Amino acid sequence: MANIFDLFKKIESSPQPSITHLVVGLGNPESKYTYTRHNAGFLAIDYLCEKIGARCDRLKFKALIGEATINGVRVLLMKPQTYMNLSGEAVIEASSFYKIPAENIIVLSDDTSLDVGRMRVRKGGSAGGHNGLKNIIEHLKTDTFPRIKLGVGQKPPHYDMVDWVLGRLTEDDEKKQFEIIKLVPDCLSLMLKGDIEKAMCDYNGVIK
Numbered sequence: 001m002a003n004i005f006d007l008f009k010k011i012e013s014s015p016q017p018s019i020t021h022l023v024v025g026l027g028n029p030e031s032k033y034t035y036t037r038h039n040a041g042f043l044a045i046d047y048l049c050e051k052i053g054a055r056c057d058r059l060k061f062k063a064l065i066g067e068a069t070i071n072g073v074r075v076l077l078m079k080p081q082t083y084m085n086l087s088g089e090a091v092i093e094a095s096s097f098y099k100i101p102a103e104n105i106i107v108l109s110d111d112t113s114l115d116v117g118r119m120r121v122r123k124g125g126s127a128g129g130h131n132g133l134k135n136i137i138e139h140l141k142t143d144t145f146p147r148i149k150l151g152v153g154q155k156p157p158h159y160d161m162v163d164w165v166l167g168r169l170t171e172d173d174e175k176k177q178f179e180i181i182k183l184v185p186d187c188l189s190l191m192l193k194g195d196i197e198k199a200m201c202d203y204n205g206v207i208k
Helices: 004-013 037-052 084-098 131-140 161-165 171-181 184-192 196-203
Strands: 021-025 058-060 063-070 073-080 105-111 119-122 147-151
Touching: 021 037, 021 084, 037 063, 037 073, 037 105, 037 147, 037 161, 037 171, 037 184, 063 084, 063 184, 073 084, 084 105, 084 131, 105 131, 105 184, 119 184, 119 196, 147 171, 147 184, 184 196
Parallel strands: 021 073, 021 105, 105 147
Antiparallel strands: 058 063, 063 073, 119 147
């Protein structure tokens, strides 16, 4: 019978499947921004990690990163630490290192055009005024990467946009946001399987 330590060594030395996808949550790194509207992407990554038993806490590519297997797909989880408007720096470093094409980069972000409690899956498209998405598009030189957009509510007329996205949701809206974030793992699983159409059908317009 093989020694138990030899078995562990064999398991540890077994080659891992190659990373083929990036899952990027957008936000700002300082703790004072943790629960702001702009950090919906970070919160979604944190929930995903808790749900699947992964970690996203190693510093590399100007981001906190972690690895996970979701629906049989090996992914790199990422929370850029460059601040929102430079998020593309982290994405391009990681995607270049692993040779990951834009269509395999899934970005999770806040969206001020969606009510709190709504989610929208998109195959690609413009930044829609979102500075993090804009910078990623600039670095990748394409907007053909899929994304999960999490509603944080439209800015009231008397608010400055920066103040709005860096502000915190009300207690009731935080509950609605958490309910929609809870759907991210299953939505992401469909997208990683290549079934983005079903993800759009199942989750676009969902109200929580």
